[in-house]
Each structure stands twice: as structure tokens, then as C-alpha cells.
Amino acid sequence: MTTDSKRPLTLRDVSEATGVSEMTVSRVLRNRGDVSEKTRTKVLSAAKELGYVPNKIAGALASNRVNLVAVIIPSLSNMVFPEVLTGINKVLENTELQPVVGVTDYQPEKEEKVLYEMLSWRPSGVIIAGLEHTDAARAMLSSAGIPVVEIMDTDGKPVDAMVGISHRRAGREMAKAILKAGYRHIGFMGTKMPLDHRARKRFEGFTEVLAKEGVEIEDREFYSGGSALAKGREMTQAMLARSPELDFLYYSNDMIGAGGLLYLQEQGVSVPGQIGLAGFNGVELLQGLPRQLATMDACRLEIGRKAAEIIAAQLEDPEAVIEKHVTLTPTISYGDTLKRR
Amino acid sequence: MTTDSKRPLTLRDVSEATGVSEMTVSRVLRNRGDVSEKTRTKVLSAAKELGYVPNKIAGALASNRVNLVAVIIPSLSNMVFPEVLTGINKVLENTELQPVVGVTDYQPEKEEKVLYEMLSWRPSGVIIAGLEHTDAARAMLSSAGIPVVEIMDTDGKPVDAMVGISHRRAGREMAKAILKAGYRHIGFMGTKMPLDHRARKRFEGFTEVLAKEGVEIEDREFYSGGSALAKGREMTQAMLARSPELDFLYYSNDMIGAGGLLYLQEQGVSVPGQIGLAGFNGVELLQGLPRQLATMDACRLEIGRKAAEIIAAQLEDPEAVIEKHVTLTPTISYGDTLKRR
DNA sequence: ATGAAAGCGCTAACAC
DNA sequence: GTGTTAGCGCTTTCAT
Secondary structure, eight states, rough: OOOOOOSOHHHHHHHHHHHHHHHHHHHHHHHHSOOOOEEEEEEHHHHHHHHHHOOOOHHHHTTTOOOOEEESSSSSSTSSHHHHHHHHHHHHSSSSSSEEEEEOOTHHHHHHHHHHHHHHTSSSSEEOOOSOOOOHHHHHHSSSSSOEEEEOOSSSSSSSSSEOOOOHHHHHHHHHHHHHHTOEEEEEEEEEOOHHHHHHHHHHHHHHHHHTTTOOOEEEEEEOSSSHHHHHHHHHHHHHHOOOTTTTEESSSSHHHHHHHHHHHHHTTTTTTTEEOOOOOOOOGGGSSOOOBEEEEEEEEHHHHHHHHHHHHHHHHHTTOOOOOOEOOOOOOTOOOOOOO | OOOOOSSOOOHHHHHHHHHHHHHHHHHHHHHHHHHHHOOOOOHHHHHHHTTTOOOOOHHHHHHTTEEEEEEEESSSSHHHHHHHHHHHHHHTTTTSSSEEEEOOTOHHHHHHHHHHHHHTTSSSEEEEEEEEEOOOHHHHHHHSSSEEEEEEEEEEEEEEEEEEHHHHHHHHHHHHHHHHTTOOOOOEEEEOOOHHHHHHHHHHHHHHHHTTTTTTEEEEEEOOOSSHHHHHHHHHHHHHOTTTTTEEEEEEEHHHHHHHHHHHHTOEEEETTTEEEEEEEEGGGGGGGGGBEEEOOOOHHHHHHHHHHHHHHHHOTTOOOOOOOOEEEEEOTTTTTSOOO
């Protein structure tokens, strides 16, 4: 066992304890170069005995290599980004790379700051949510000299690579399905988030298709904060009180949609006959509700996975030819709240 | 604007661009020591112009200071730890410190590995979930020479500091409330997680109180994976088919409890008259369900906050006298599924 | 108020 | 297979 000393141990300590040079100790600890089995075991056991923990700070400075991938996301609190992280982890686990995550709370200035902080650790790559950044952030990304993958959204021009879905198209597809099912009086509910560009793009795609058919959103409501399930319930109640003629409610996420669905069931409203519903995200969590909300999968796991693969591949071989624009295609699940025609 | 060069800029580049010594540039960038207003602005504008991003690796090595706090948690996918992280963030935002999170998937060996990786970056402090670790992990923690706070649980002896609730007590309190309400035929459902020590402790406390009254758990079921809501539904159905005499169901978390609640409502079972229910965690998400599940708050936000405060205080003044054992007291909410007596 | 020198703990590059 | 030397980019310390 170790005695608790003030100063962390260094290579030198291990070197002195074994009589082996620092350099060879370093080689053993990193599995680099040829070392005789004898010294190898001697060093290894001494390092363990002493409780030596390598100093990556020094190692990174000397080797100019940092096996960190900066992952920058807007939020941890809605299940979509944790799932992306899971996908990233799955891939990076098989490499030397380690993800480090930063959270921006959907604020561009905070994103800029977080990015700056992370870049100052000289990571080997960056995965960052969205295509919209401040000019300064974009400049940092492009001059960092490392692979950058912008994820979630593909409606726009990336700094380097991008992996995601087209949210505009997602909105369009859902609008088509709704119109095809015969609904014509549509209400919309979503977050009060001018900075959630993906939600905005879905909305734009959605209204675009409606407009082509001469249909307009007849009522809308936005919320912020609080339990999404409860908000969906409240907003649905309020909207239907206000606009009883509506025959479809489009929610910008599954949680508020589920709240609406629960409310309508309690009221004995027939879904999808009297009113149809749809959300967005394909939240696994909601399986288990009495009825399944129509939704669209956002391919979160796959996005994380693919993004990590791009970073890993590019670091492995900087010359490799890699597909830098990956657009995944989400599928609609009709569930029990959207008529199928 | 910057031209995209291969090599990241160094202090020297800024120094040469301004004609100011590296040392003074460094001082300006860190707001340390006296620098004339004139050189200060000159340096600042040049740094910005060039797009200089400091190299924290080098800075950390030279100064022997790393403003990182390692946060090690079992999982990101169940909302409890993200909330702890939020609490930590709130506090650290007002300091120089930055959290870096590692995930262990409830596996001791992975925890050990993650801890080792993180310590090799020489963080200024560690916040780690749980009191149970491998011997090696415990040794690393105690010999790291930095503040360590073990969180969530206080039923045990910490390496250094601890902040949490007593899960044994939480289990006991819930058992008391259930017995007091007159229920006697109790079923239990939970995750199949031999390594979730906190769930285990709650269960132990729970059965301990029951035993004193001569009551025993009459049926139990464990699950793993999948949507918790759906699992709660399925397990509840199965258990009641098997053990129709049960008059109370205790769930190890709110999500499966909510699944059970939804199922019972559909079946027209009277809750809490015919059957009572309780979960654990106080998940805000569930507000918005037709009826509120009885539960117990795990004080997640507060735990994160307090843990971060301990780290920050200790780093600010290593001599300061700090309360190192903080036990928070969760409160029962009876909701609509547990009779009040 | 500013600069020069030394060195943080490690690894690349080159001996031997 | 092993050792030596130099230096990564910064900050500390000391000088001016």
C-alpha cells in the first residue's frame, strides 16, 4: 500500500524505486517499444505498489496528443442528448479517445465560452450540436485544426462534417401524413425557445407543406419550464377550450404530446377519430402509456455513433476519404393517435 | 480574422505580434499582476485578432493547478444524475472550477478505470456517487491529496466527505407510512441491480420495519432494461395476476410506479383504496399524470449543490473547518396513491 | 511595470 | 533493449 503523501508520484519515483530509467518506465507504462519482460514486470509491480498515476497533463504537453473529444450539447435534461452521448460512448470505448461534455443551455454565448474552455485543453476532436453558432465560435472551430462534427441537424452548411436529420424535412413529412389522414384544423404547441433552431426548422417545414394545401395553423401555444407532461396537459386543455374546432394537435416534443394525450383520454375525447395527435422524438420512455403517441424518431443513438466514428476515422488516418455529410432519415410511427390513410 | 494554420498559436506568437514579452502577455491574459493599461489593451486586441486560445495543458503543468472537478456517476439515463449535475453546475459556475463527468454504468471495475483516467488529469477535487468502491478505487481516492465528496448515500463511511440521504432510513420511513395507513399485503418491484447499493439499502430498511410488525413482502419482481413505464405496467399486471391478495405495491423507482399506476387505472382498480402504491425519487417529469404517485424526494439538486460547495470551500481554504458529513432528509409526498392516516 | 531564466512531468528523437 | 538529451507552452520566481 501507499502512504498518503502530499505530492503525487512521478515517473522519477518509479524510476528510482526500480533502478530503471524514466524513459523505460514510461515505455512500459504506455506499452510502447521493446522492453524486456523482466524489467516490464518489475516496473509494473513497482508502479502498482507505489500507487503511481501517470500525469496526463505532462504527457499531453510532451507528446502534443490529447485523447479527448469535446462534446458540446445544449442540455442534459431531456433525454435526447444523453442518448446521443450513449452512442458516442459506444464507439469511443473501442478507441483511446474519451469524451468530455460541455453544456450550453441553448445559449450561443455560453456555447462560445464552453467551446473556448474546451479548446484550451487541445482536444483531438469536437462534436457539437447544431449548425448555428456565433461567428467567433465558428472561427474557433475552423481554425482549431482538428476534426469537427456538427450533429443533430443537416439543414445548413457545416464547418467541417455533419451528421443528423433534416428537421425541415421531418416537419414536412409529418405535415404530409397529417393532411393525408384528412385532418385540416391544426393546432401547434411547443417550447418558447427562439434558440432551438431544430424545433424552428421542423415548424417551418411543417407550415410550408400545410400552406401548399391552403391550410394554416389555427392556434398555437408556447411554454417554458416545468414538467413537460403537465404543460402538455394544461396547454391542450386551454387550446381546445379556445379553439374547439381543431381536429389535430402537433406537439414539438413527445413529452408535451403525451400530456395532451392523457388529458384527452380523461376527457373521453376519441383519438385519433375526433382529434389526432403527433409529437417528435420517439421517446422510449413513453412506451407504457395506455396509447402510443404518433411521433418521429430523431435517430439520436445513430447520430452519436456516426459522429464518433467520423472523428475516430479521421484521427486514425487524416488522409482517409470520409463521408462528411451524413443525413439520416427518421421514420414516422403512427402509434394510436394518427389515422393511417 | 485568423488564417487557418496547422499549429495552434502560442503565447510567443502573441508576444511577437505585440512586441511585449511572453511573460507580460501571460499576465494580461490571466489578469494577474500589474500591467499598464496601454500594453493591456494592445495585448488583448492582438490575442483576439489572432484568435489565440491559451493552452491549459501547459498552464496546468507549469502552475500545478487544474481547475477541474471530476464527477463520477453511474448513469446519465434516468434523470436523477443529470439533476445532481445541475446542482453541481449551479455552484461551480460561480467559481473557476469546471466539472468533468465520467460514467460507470454501475460497474465497479469501470468506476475504477474512470477514476484512474480522471485522476491522471490531476483534478482539484472529486465528487463520486456512492460509498462502495473497489479497494483500489478507495486507495486512489484517499491518496490523491484532493478533496473527495461521496454523494447520494450516507449509510457508510466516506473516504473524506459525504453528502446524501440515508436510503435505509428512506426505506424505513416509507414502510412506516404504509403500515400506518393500514396496508398489510405488500409486493415489491425493482431493478435487477445487485450493484445498485442505494436501492438495496432502501429495500433493507423497508423490510426491516415490516419485519418488526410481523409483515413480510409477499411477492417481488425485478426487471432490467427497456422502458421503465412499460416494465412497471407489465410487472404490475403479472404480480397481481399471481398475488391478487396484495393491497400495496412498493416500487424502487417512480417510473415503474407510474407504469403500474396507469395500468391499475385502466383496469378500474381503486387506488389507494383497493391497492396503494409508492415509488421513489420525486420525478418532476411525472407531474401531469392523471394521479400523483406517492414518493420520496431524493434531494438530488441539493446533494449536487452541497457537494460542490464542499469542494469549493475546501479548495478556497484548505484549513477551513467544514462539515464533512451532510445527511439530508427526504420528505414523503403521499400523492394520490397512499392513504394518509 | 516588465523581463529573463528555470522548470513543471513527461515523451520524441536519437544514441548506444 | 535501454539511456540521454532536449523541449512541449506555460507560470513561478527573481531581477530590474
